[in-house]
Amino acid sequence: MKVALFATCLVDTLTPQVARATATLLQRLGHEVVVPPGQSCCGQMHVNTGYRREAVPIVANHVRAFAGALSSGVEAIVAPSGSCVASIHHQQAAVARRAGEHQLADDAAALAERTFELSQFLVDVLGVTDVGAYYPHRVTYHPTCHSLRLLRVGDRPLQLLRAVRGLDLVELPGADQCCGFGGTFAVKNADTSTAMLTDKMTDVLSTHAEVCTAGDASCLLHIGGGLSRLRSGTRTVHLAEILASTEEAVTPQQSTTPAVTA
Amino acid sequence: MTAVFLGIPTAPPGVGHLRGDRSFPDAAREALRDGQLRANLGHATSTIRAKRAAVVGELPDWAELREAGRAIKAATMARLDEHLIALEEQVTARGGTVHWARDAIEANAIVTRLVQATGADEVVKVKSMATQEIGLNEALEAAGITAHETDLAELIVQLGDDKPSHILVPAIHKNRAEIREIFLRTMPGADPDLTDDPRQLAMAARTHLRERFLRARVAISGANFAVAETGTLAVVESEGNGRMCLTLPDTLITVMGIEKVVPSWRDLEVYLQLLPRSSTGERMNPYTSLWAGVTPGDGPQEFHLVLLDNGRTAVLADEVGREALHCIRCSACLNVCPVYERTGGHAYGSVYPGPIGAILSPQLTGVEDNASLPYASSLCGACYDVCPVAIDIPSILVHLRAEHVEAQTRTTPEAVAFRALSKAMSSPRLWRLAQRAAGLGRFLARGKTTLPNALPPPVSTWTRTRDLPTPPAKTFTQQWAEEHRS
Numbered sequence: 001m002k003v004a005l006f007a008t009c010l011v012d013t014l015t016p017q018v019a020r021a022t023a024t025l026l027q028r029l030g031h032e033v034v035v036p037p038g039q040s041c042c043g044q045m046h047v048n049t050g051y052r053r054e055a056v057p058i059v060a061n062h063v064r065a066f067a068g069a070l071s072s073g074v075e076a077i078v079a080p081s082g083s084c085v086a087s088i089h090h091q092q093a094a095v096a097r098r099a100g101e102h103q104l105a106d107d108a109a110a111l112a113e114r115t116f117e118l119s120q121f122l123v124d125v126l127g128v129t130d131v132g133a134y135y136p137h138r139v140t141y142h143p144t145c146h147s148l149r150l151l152r153v154g155d156r157p158l159q160l161l162r163a164v165r166g167l168d169l170v171e172l173p174g175a176d177q178c179c180g181f182g183g184t185f186a187v188k189n190a191d192t193s194t195a196m197l198t199d200k201m202t203d204v205l206s207t208h209a210e211v212c213t214a215g216d217a218s219c220l221l222h223i224g225g226g227l228s229r230l231r232s233g234t235r236t237v238h239l240a241e242i243l244a245s246t247e248e249a250v251t252p253q254q255s256t257t258p259a260v261t262a
Numbered sequence: 263m264t265a266v267f268l269g270i271p272t273a274p275p276g277v278g279h280l281r282g283d284r285s286f287p288d289a290a291r292e293a294l295r296d297g298q299l300r301a302n303l304g305h306a307t308s309t310i311r312a313k314r315a316a317v318v319g320e321l322p323d324w325a326e327l328r329e330a331g332r333a334i335k336a337a338t339m340a341r342l343d344e345h346l347i348a349l350e351e352q353v354t355a356r357g358g359t360v361h362w363a364r365d366a367i368e369a370n371a372i373v374t375r376l377v378q379a380t381g382a383d384e385v386v387k388v389k390s391m392a393t394q395e396i397g398l399n400e401a402l403e404a405a406g407i408t409a410h411e412t413d414l415a416e417l418i419v420q421l422g423d424d425k426p427s428h429i430l431v432p433a434i435h436k437n438r439a440e441i442r443e444i445f446l447r448t449m450p451g452a453d454p455d456l457t458d459d460p461r462q463l464a465m466a467a468r469t470h471l472r473e474r475f476l477r478a479r480v481a482i483s484g485a486n487f488a489v490a491e492t493g494t495l496a497v498v499e500s501e502g503n504g505r506m507c508l509t510l511p512d513t514l515i516t517v518m519g520i521e522k523v524v525p526s527w528r529d530l531e532v533y534l535q536l537l538p539r540s541s542t543g544e545r546m547n548p549y550t551s552l553w554a555g556v557t558p559g560d561g562p563q564e565f566h567l568v569l570l571d572n573g574r575t576a577v578l579a580d581e582v583g584r585e586a587l588h589c590i591r592c593s594a595c596l597n598v599c600p601v602y603e604r605t606g607g608h609a610y611g612s613v614y615p616g617p618i619g620a621i622l623s624p625q626l627t628g629v630e631d632n633a634s635l636p637y638a639s640s641l642c643g644a645c646y647d648v649c650p651v652a653i654d655i656p657s658i659l660v661h662l663r664a665e666h667v668e669a670q671t672r673t674t675p676e677a678v679a680f681r682a683l684s685k686a687m688s689s690p691r692l693w694r695l696a697q698r699a700a701g702l703g704r705f706l707a708r709g710k711t712t713l714p715n716a717l718p719p720p721v722s723t724w725t726r727t728r729d730l731p732t733p734p735a736k737t738f739t740q741q742w743a744e745e746h747r748s
Contacts, residue, residue: 181640221730
């Protein structure tokens, strides 16, 4: 299958290894990956902060970037982010329609139908749970809010993780609790956000996992930023990076050395 | 579009309890440091959460019930005027008197006048959010009338000269040791040997209240539901104090928000299943009192119903936000909210805290009077999942954020930044430039894997408690383009 990768603005700019891992994984599974060069952002941060009018041209850019891919034989768009895919599904068409851009809304809705979060794409579209990965580490999984409640990914990421060789999966207490990221919430309500993060880190650290994983790089940036500040030995690794790892091709970021060396 | 609605008044300032004196982040900062508060709230909310989940899980048709609850409310709001007039006709036909109050000032004046007409200088009250909202107790006090709250938690709050912090459990922020201290200090004739045993505390409150029930001539209540076709009012409660207030005094005055009306008796079937399981985690509500008008020789001989608007019509005018009026005040959203669980209710500054408060208070007052509340959420969506009438709270929060942004007449630095970012993100060429600029941040790290802790605002609000990774030299799309250049 020909698959277009939507890296998302945050992954592309701050954690490119997550997009790289997604591409590597899909190629290893026998699919052709294209990365439309005009892509930037889904518009979620603007919408969720109250700038829904300013989000419309961002949505238009996204539609321009990916509509071309569909006409050149791409069957699916995949993003390593639950919240960006949720925004594409639940917000893009609505903000366009509110702004009177009905053609854009229709186009965005059509693209949304072909857009998948990584774990949903693997399990539901490709029908695969064992992707042939090898990751010999103790790992706990945080089911980010938008993956859990907007996309309803359910236990798909856990099915994928259970099939990874060498991986010691340990259950995260209070897993369904928000980590406190919430986009601009993390800066507009930094104190409350930090209080939520502290409780999330308490649960993560109680598992004695080397790695906390999730399907959203944004939430991991938050949890990982907190764990790193505490100089804890646990670090955050995106689900795509774990699934991309094999005995033969260890991803460059696979080491579980803490992000900050003391 | 909003210009069309400018004529509909919101809740007036200077009366009632819908506005805080500080922004949410400021109030929250202080609350977060209160370890006792955090412990009390964490314990209480996790207990109620588990109870709710267990009893909701028992019902195989919960999803259908929830959809019925949503649909009945949506249909009712679409013809609210007709249902209210039908309610007035039925209540009047059964010997009650209906009063229409545009806002808190009018409602307080009506109730004060009605109490004064009886000659009473005290009233007993059933716990009611509407009367909290309008500041009725303060208005009565100003007229020389003492209001006695009879709900146990509301009594604790009143005796402690405190404010409610939860819709259903107003004293959720207090533990039993604190309650014992309040009772010993404020309850006339409290047993000096009183312990913090829950039964002892309840018995002390019972003795204190019993005296007031038996001598009261006037009671004031709110209403959970009002049935238009029969003129029936409904109050659901767990302690029996409501039943006492609704049956013993000669005069009963009920203050009810206009959104509480349901068209038919049968609609109660749905809500009386949804409400107890969502609120207290019980299968059935302990005391459900229903009455229509007056019954000669039985119960209050004078009944007044005050229908309160206080901004509700303005909420109804907002196509997205009006769903907030569907709320049946179960408080399930408060109990699952990670923000509420940590800050408590006082930080919201309104009698309606938590997720529902964050969408209801700003709409009742006008969003600019509660501008920080729509942002008091990480949009985790737990509230929407548990709402028994499926109010899409996260979407309304996002909508109100936009209403706030679009109401600004002066350009804020934030707006400048977001507009610039929008420009960049709408143009692949500008976006690459912006990403390259962000990549330059790596030089601040001087070879370390994270950026320095002390960065200028607004980045500092992040880096005060969280590290930021050093941006890479090349973005993924840039790397990919270089590798796949044909």
